[in-house]
Amino acid sequence: MREEDVDLFNRVQAQDEVALEQLYDRYERILYSFSFRVTNNKFLAEEAVQDVFTKIWTKQRNFDEKKGKFSSWLLTMTRNTCIDLLRKRKETPYEFEERDSMQSKEPTPEDQVEWKERGEEMQSAIKELPNEQQEIIELFYFKGMSQSAISKTCDIPLGTVKGRVRLSLKHLKGILTKKRERGVYEDG
Template identity: 35%
Template sequence: MYALNMTDHIIGRTPVLVESDDFSSLLLRVAEQRDKAALAALFNHFGPRIKSMMLKLGSSEALAEDLVQETFVSIWRKAAMYSQQRGAASTWIFTIARNLRIDQLRRQSNKPYEDLDNLEMASDAPLGSSLVEQNQIIARVTLALKALPVEQQEVVRLSFIHDMPHAQIAESIGIPLGTVKSRLRLAYERLRPMLEDLQ
């Protein structure tokens, strides 16, 4: 429903659906002609996908919608910076969205992922020394994760907390599969010395 509101805001009427898969040409129309209908067509296709990605990354409904809006404002302003030689339009658009999400996380307090602080582990003995030990482990893992760059935190969180396959992570945050694997490998290398005694 928010897509129609955004579209109406952009062009002031219901958009003509564009059947073309050529998102690069739509971006070029935005860049060269300031074509609002082309922006609306991009929004109709990518808006729901970006919102879904943000929700999967733990954003609230309102924040996800705000980030979608910010993404398309950035696309409108930066369309001239897009180059087909550097990659697909979809990759460029999802990179803008992902970077806005990272910027938003950095603006927060010193808790880049609040849900990590609330991570609870199941226990057969919820009281006594067992609970204390579990809380210490959670605190250490949370602290170790916060030591990672935000990009690595993101893929570790999606892989282990949300149990997403690598290919789905790549698609949801708009990066190549190889980059997902590389970030996970780098994260493991940094986490191993900090957490090896917990294995």
Template identity: 30%
Template sequence: MGEAARELTKDEVAKLLVAVGRDRDVEAFERLFRYYGPRVKAYMARLAHNSQAAEELMQETMMTVWNKAAQFDPSRGNVATWIFTIARNLRVDAYRKDRRPDFDPNDPAFVPDNAAAADAAFENVQEAERLRRAMEELPEEQLQLLKLSFFDDRSHSTIAEQLNIPLGTVKSRIRLAFAKLRTALEEKA
């Protein structure tokens, strides 16, 4: 049966892997491939339950072994552990990739909001300008309370403490400001 049936010792596989990493020795890699390829494929078949996926993962594992052979450190472990760790990591990556949802370009999270029609955008600008002019007509103490409450997002009690005025006064001035704004905006509409 030849090379595929013969067991390799730990020292032999370590020397083969070192030769692949150091010299890019194709013959040494072929021996490693014939020895570990079927083992990795069987391992992947048990995990993936799919012979085609097992074959692809085995090929990917052995290509990674070829590309990273120089990184193998015999003092940190044996070759089999290193190769099967690569295989396991590739299987985990493949599993995660399979479980990742497909990108749907029509998903509302990825579709930008429709831009407002030109007439609606123009009306919004006009409304904002009307509101700004109406706010300029408010007495200074009412305008200040509106700015603190709505632009600075402060509570009525915080405003009362900050300006050293009663809470009821804060609330009544804000109500008066709203009434004046409502009247001004209705007149200009």
């Protein structure tokens, strides 16, 4: 667990706006992706993320480091928020499977192998992208930079950064699909 996460959370609980921004920047993308997977609706996913951070800001929350990772606690809160939003809309929530649970303290050996294989598959696909797209993916996904920070760092317009992110993801999807169709990687 990142010590900074706990520190940021404690600062947010003390109404530190800068800490809230840092926590948001760190987790917004993963919470949105997770929320979208649960709701299958971009507007509900955005609302869920907003609700989670609003709850953290406006209500005292209990997080116990002894019970698990902060990120797992945050994902559990996000999942519950998504289900609540779906119930309000009277839609059937995503069927939560045990394998999706973030409650387990340690990944199973199977999980570790799968993550390693997926990581290698992704790295291989990224290497097939043009250099400018590789750079954008590296900065955005692996270094966690915001699109506006990438724009300043690379001295390119924000719209260009956004376009390259979209194009890179489209190309990655195509590369991975082709590799799987050729049987280079088994789909697990």
